[in-house]
Amino acid sequence: MSGPKEAQQAAELTYTISELAAEFGITARAIRFYEDQDLLQPERDGIKRVYLRRDRGRLKLILRGKRVGFSLSDIGEMLALYDPNNESREQLKLTLGKSRDRLAILRRQRQDIDEVIAELEDGCRQISDLMETQTETS
């Protein structure tokens, strides 16, 4: 109970890239990639990356954004104004707008899919009827 790990944990809650990768089920490579895209800006202990709580929070938001289909650049814009303390109204406004855009896109896609499904169902129906007719005739 006196190793460097405990001492550091008592000082300030920090994470290594591998810890975050394990926690969120992604690879360290992905985390470094997000940094390249300016979505994350961890501290440095020499050459080692040191992630603080706000980095962890940002990563969580990045992954949530990806899940719903936002591009990394969109996420970057939303995160640019992200402040764990005072949620800027601009930030919220931007995110709300992008969310509504995404919703509109998904709804249109769902409609398109429903239409294609209907066409295929109709096509299958016609083929089935044709086959039954041929069976009866031959």
Place this chain on the structure above:
DNA sequence: TTTCTTACA
């Protein structure tokens, strides 16, 4: 062992 960078797929 773990992490880093760089380069290529």
Place this chain on the structure above:
DNA sequence: TGTAAGAA
């Protein structure tokens, strides 16, 4: 983003 290579 995965993988590979070589360094720290």
